[in-house]
Amino acid sequence: MDAMALYEEACANENALSGFYHRNVRVEDGSRPLLVRIPGPGAEPMDLTLWPEPDVLKAIRPYVTRAPRLVHAGVDPVFQIHEFIEGRRVDEIAQDGKPLPDLVLDGVERFFAEVLAVPATALGAVPAGWPGDGDTRGFARLVLDFARGLRDRADASTDALYRALGVPDDPCGLLLERADAELVQRPFRLLHGDVHRKNMILSDGAGLVVLDWELALWGDPVYDLADHLHKTAYTASDRARVLAGWERVAPVDCRAGAPSGLAFYLGCEEMKSALVDTVRWGRRIAAAEVDRERRVLAEELRAKLLAAGAHWDGGPTPEAAEIEDAVLRLLV
Template sequence: MTVDTASPARRRAAGLSRDERQVTGPLRGYHHETYAFPLAAESGLSGRFTRGKLREPRPGLLWFDRRCFRSEDRLLIALQGRIERIPECVPVEEELFLQGFIEGSTLGSGPVRSRTLSTRHTDQLGQLFRELAGIKVDELKDVERVCELEDKPKNGDTTAFLKRLIHFTEEKVYGRHADQFGTLFEELGVNSAALEGLRTRSEKLTSRPFTLIHGDLHWHNFIVDGADDLWTIDWELAMIGDPLYELATHLHLMRYPRREEARIARLWRTEVESAHPGCSVGWDEDLPHLLAYKRIQSVFTDVIRTALALGPGPEPDRLMLPRAARELQRVLAAAQDLQSRPNVPTLRQVMSAYTSWFRSSAP
């Protein structure tokens, strides 16, 4: 890639690098265009980092999750010294930030088939739960937020918190994209009735004090470094809210075996209570409601994401279609008890739905 054809983000990364020939990227990630590069002598980062990371938001993205903080980088700066293993971050220009690049591999690149954590990583996950729960609502008041006033329920109102999540998925994901993806939703048996049912069943959640939530703790947002330490990256979906939502999101995304899921839930309860008493009250009664929301949220978002991944063009990508349809079928099956459709679509039916939609919509 020449300088003339490089993206603005790639050119900025080259300008910050000690050697522009060693800039790597764009790295994997949906929300940002990201590059890693060797640090110049006066980078502003501490000596424990040999490479830096520049992340710039991708324009025109569809957001499937509520956002709370305007800038992930400013949040990371505010969390320095509060949460141990997160990227260090320094400003370069007014709205341009440099993060320390964590050398290692994602937790998801290891033996994910076992879907269990080592004792060391379990302890460090517990530390992260404890550190997050220890950060109270007013301790991040100087970090600018983007959520609307109604998206800031009163501290402890966990029922209102879940209702705002449901509202976001109903209005900003399903409703906003109904014109474009409505026929696809219909053919797959997806509608908003499941969200309304969940809203009705979740009227009386137990009050818990709000804390900081990472909101996206999955296999690929944990980096294992050379010392076998677990670092947490990608904080763009962080929010202030019900700490139990952190556990629900983590369990949903990690897809642990049942015994491991129970072990991690007990770990979460112990750690959050030690940091912020009251954070786990009523957790066992309320967790099924939050897990149900995560399952039905995945249906709406994955139907759209799959369509985007298979295009553009008048036909879906034929090589990708079987695998993508199989994964979506798994998501539909996981939320089957929440939906009105009596049967999960077969693999053939899912593939046919996407083929029909592409031919009629020509994205």
């Protein structure tokens, strides 16, 4: 395999499937399909990260049976080559809010069973200052401090938009107070950190495969469950089934205080989603050329802000028309 030739072919390909942090291009090495994964230019870090993705994929290989296999990791330039997994992305099978087939729901349960069993010894060291094993409150502070940093680094126009939309200067204060009351010690586990419909493929040969391990963390296992539930938009019955499956496969000590922990982290995710999507949806609204598209996006952003409002001490949430006007006044 000529990795550099495949990389150059991928760079020249205009039909890449782009995520937030990477461009993903299918290439052929003889008769073998592969995926070249290239960091996107200048993507703003909107998520907490810990390890390089190739290191994670190497570490989990003996434990997580349904994850992409790393074929090559380039350093200069930085890129990865993964095995290409044939199948359908789960969001193509059923959009947000629609019921999912048994194969997907069973696969999610199996995925959590395997991830929760990955030993710390298989993974890389965590940096100095990372919360110690079981320090769930410390882990929550880490998550919230990162979210606070997203708010603090806003440029002048984004800061003005935050203020116009009722986002407080400190969106994390109330959640930090809740952390002490609602979190109990739980042993840390490997967290994927980004399991949702677009990151899952249903493969005829391998079942459910979870992609994109770039946001993997070492922390409170209930956080991974909350992040997944928040991003996947299950129906009520599918959500109940996923919760029951997680409870079946999670070790007893990982389930300690799980209901209150889950409610807390779901609040964290709603808060962070509003912070991040004020920027992302704001740009989409500003770029939209059709009035109806702008209004739909503004209504979606308003729903995110309303959900977050229960977790911060901010101003009133504007109506969709006011959000649209604020974006066009401040970001265009």
